[in-house]
Amino acid sequence: MAELGYASNQGSSKFNRIDFNAFNHPSDPGTRPQICDYHPNDREGVRRSYLAKGPCQPKLHDFEGREIGSRLRGFNPRWYDDFGSWLEYSMEKEAVYCFFCFLFKPELGGRKGGGDTFVVTGWKAWNKGKEALLSHIGKKNSIHMQNELKARALLNQRQSISTFFGRQTEKLRNDYRVRMNASLDCIRYLLRQGMAFRAHDESANSRNKGNFLELVKFLADHNADVKSVVLENAPKNLQLTSADFQKEMVHAAAHETTNAIIRELGDELFAILVDESRDVSCKEQMALVIRFVRKDGSTVERFLGIVHVLNTAAATLKVAVESKLAEHSLSLSRVRGQGYDGASNMRGEFNGLKSLILKTNSSAYYVHCFAHQLQLTLVAVANSHIDVAHLFTLTDKIQNTIGASCKRQDMLRERQAAEIVRALNNGEKETGKGLNQEMGLSRAGATRWGSHYGTVNNVIDLFIPILDVLEIIEEEAKDSNQKGEAKILLDGLPSFDCVFVLHLMRDVLGLTNVLSQAL
Structure with missing residues (x-):
């Protein structure tokens, strides 16, 4: 997991704590850490993060088949239609997992709820088919059904105690809506302009509190309705201007943008363009771009994201590429081209990223960047x-x-x-x-x-x-x-x-x- 940007350090005598990052969880059920590996104070946040993403369900993956008896058997993508709320498929392990049991099994202890098959090792008894999946669900009070109820309760904010005691009047709700929209408008503006959000000194006496807070203040000075509900006129615990709030909204905007790219891609085949570089904080970052042909015949390139990698070894980059694609239910089996520069870790004949991906998918043809060749x-x-x-x-x-x-x-x-x-x-x-x-x-x-x-x-x-x-x-x-x-x-x-x-x-x-x- 360290290759995906996770840092594991000793937290207590009972478990190794994994640093909590709500926006950087591995999506593939075969590679992600278990809920019990996180600190108890972080587990609910981890569950909410995974519930927001939903189960990992790659539909266009070339599912591996194996000979059982005298027939070639494998995963059937139509099972998503029957068990879509909880059924997950790992492209790394070529096995099936249960989303709800993964989220809540650690609370049960022992090996209840079907043992580790649908949570840790993965299920791949394809000859048993849907009957085994139905058996995992069980009856009304089964472990799986209890886990599903817990997941739905966590998603249903009306059932939370804090929401019950925090019901607001219509005026408070309207004030919150105006405050939220003002903050979101400022965030959208800064994102479109590619500007920094924060300053070194954001204290009350600072002459420059950073672009975000200064922009909110500017908006308030020119709109009386906004001014009455933001900054000093907002509740101290609900100002919607904190650094955590800004990060959450930025990640939400990035998530929606990426979803739009995936919808535009649809069921089409695509190529990947990969490059890595060290940023100003001396961290190795890998950028991933997908290239595909639209339905009108035009070719487009879309930036999919940046992944922090601890080193630039080809094996590390391959894991990072697979993890980023899995976040959006994409698979290396749909890749029909890969383009890199001429670095040895990229184009190496035996151990380069090109060769490692070709071993997984022989149709992912490699093209050396023409601009780099010209240079x-x-x-x-x-x-x-x-x-x-x-x-x-x-x-x-x-x-x-x-x-x-x-x-x-x-x-x-x-x-x-x-x-x-x-x-x-x-x-x-x-x-x-x-x-x-x-x-x-x-x-x-x-x-x-x-x-x-x-x-x-x-x-x-x-x-x-x-x-x-x-x-x-x-x-x-x-x-x-x-x-x-x-x-x-x-x-x-x-x-x-x-x-x-x-x-x-x-x-x-x-x-x-x-x-x-x-x-």
């Missing part, structure tokens, strides 16, 4: 020509010499403005909307050769201003090293070979940039 080709060709390598060494030195100083960048902008005025007066440039914009130096990226195109364009457009600034640095700089760097650039940049390669690379990278963007 690798450009790097290989460029590195084989000393003049091209020399050019980009010079552009890096220009960035270090001029771009590292705000004063020198201001000088560059002044020289650029003067050069534009001179060119306009001489008729060398035209005026118009979007023309002759102020620009600066950009550093070429180490892994994206599309950035080199922007660097080359900027150097050509700022060629005269760059030389002017370098001359000033050579004459006025106090540091002899800076004078030396400026002289090296003044000697090398205006040379015929350098200018020729500069324009050549603009033409070459211009062509490949269009192709790279298309890919």
